[in-house]
Amino acid sequence: MECTRLTLCDIGNTSFDFYKDGKKEKIFVADYELKEGDEKIFYICVNEKIATSLKNFPNWINLQDFIELTNYYETMGIDRIMGCEAVQNGVIIDAGSAMTVDIVKDGVFCGGYIALGLHVSHLAYTQISPRLDYSYNFEIDLDKMPKNSRDALTYGQLGLLYRDVVSHSLPIYLTGGDAPKLKSIFKDAILDEALLFKGMKNIMKKANLC
Amino acid sequence: MECTRLTLCDIGNTSFDFYKDGKKEKIFVADYELKEGDEKIFYICVNEKIATSLKNFPNWINLQDFIELTNYYETMGIDRIMGCEAVQNGVIIDAGSAMTVDIVKDGVFCGGYIALGLHVSHLAYTQISPRLDYSYNFEIDLDKMPKNSRDALTYGQLGLLYRDVVSHSLPIYLTGGDAPKLKSIFKDAILDEALLFKGMKNIMKKANLC
Numbered sequence: 001m002e003c004t005r006l007t008l009c010d011i012g013n014t015s016f017d018f019y020k021d022g023k024k025e026k027i028f029v030a031d032y033e034l035k036e037g038d039e040k041i042f043y044i045c046v047n048e049k050i051a052t053s054l055k056n057f058p059n060w061i062n063l064q065d066f067i068e069l070t071n072y073y074e075t076m077g078i079d080r081i082m083g084c085e086a087v088q089n090g091v092i093i094d095a096g097s098a099m100t101v102d103i104v105k106d107g108v109f110c111g112g113y114i115a116l117g118l119h120v121s122h123l124a125y126t127q128i129s130p131r132l133d134y135s136y137n138f139e140i141d142l143d144k145m146p147k148n149s150r151d152a153l154t155y156g157q158l159g160l161l162y163r164d165v166v167s168h169s170l171p172i173y174l175t176g177g178d179a180p181k182l183k184s185i186f187k188d189a190i191l192d193e194a195l196l197f198k199g200m201k202n203i204m205k206k207a208n209l210c
Numbered sequence: 211m212e213c214t215r216l217t218l219c220d221i222g223n224t225s226f227d228f229y230k231d232g233k234k235e236k237i238f239v240a241d242y243e244l245k246e247g248d249e250k251i252f253y254i255c256v257n258e259k260i261a262t263s264l265k266n267f268p269n270w271i272n273l274q275d276f277i278e279l280t281n282y283y284e285t286m287g288i289d290r291i292m293g294c295e296a297v298q299n300g301v302i303i304d305a306g307s308a309m310t311v312d313i314v315k316d317g318v319f320c321g322g323y324i325a326l327g328l329h330v331s332h333l334a335y336t337q338i339s340p341r342l343d344y345s346y347n348f349e350i351d352l353d354k355m356p357k358n359s360r361d362a363l364t365y366g367q368l369g370l371l372y373r374d375v376v377s378h379s380l381p382i383y384l385t386g387g388d389a390p391k392l393k394s395i396f397k398d399a400i401l402d403e404a405l406l407f408k409g410m411k412n413i414m415k416k417a418n419l420c
Contacts, residue, residue, distance in 0.1 A: 116338070156326070
């Protein structure tokens, strides 16, 4: 069957994100009941409890079993691996509760890192002092060192990230819930909210699953 | 009177840090009782409640009143300003609950930023997921992109900071409670736990207070 006709699912800690025929559908974990069925669903899952349950449902196929893990490292999140599988050359920023950044050159993972997501880092500032309760300035000019508090905090998170990411001189891919916000910082980046699903499809093609 | 013979005090949210004759003494806010006295104490204070109380004690002299604030910006912390006043050319990292980074060239503040301190950022990772509960690796090789979880988190905080700080090609000064830990990352940095007091003395000399 053609890959696009198949149902894919990216399972996180809070939701099942389905993808079929180019369309995404999010169902929160609390609202989704696993049922027996015939339709094959190809998934990745970072939620350990759900991963255990899914072993009882043979129509749910874990794409983790089809990855050449030697290219990656043991504790690397499966979502990061799928981002890397989607790209031949690039820096992949997945802006969720964490902000993961991975480098791929000629189809090979070259390392990456995990910064804090926008929401979590903002909360952390407010925990230091209520005087650090500023929203990030996505219109900041990162060519100048900041001379006001809001920009000083923005630079301390997004400026440092920006300077590292652009230093790799590779195409930049943005995905994850906060990707649209980051687009105004990474103006030349490719915004692709289905990037992980592209990686999943590439794995399925390599494994002759479609 | 010579500056070194005078008593200086840096008042934070949790402690009074005294400095006299080259020695520091820390007294926690809860353990310190303000009393009338004759000895002049030259202080800076970020604790608003204490700042208000101190107005009733004429022997406590607020150095904030002697700063040319036009060189800085209105909401900039007085502790950051004192770090800048201590240095003619350099990047000043004050590693406390927040990690402030300020640039001074030819004695002039050129901007700066506020990242998260080590403790707060570590806590923030654990709030995202218990799987991100790694201590930072201060022996990390920052010339390589990480390929393990502990280094991925370390790079996401300290690697990004390092790459920005060294890009300014200026001497690096480290101060604040976590400065000794950062010394293994910033190997060529000047570790100076009395840097803010040096800035205070410079202000006092300019103002003919000593």
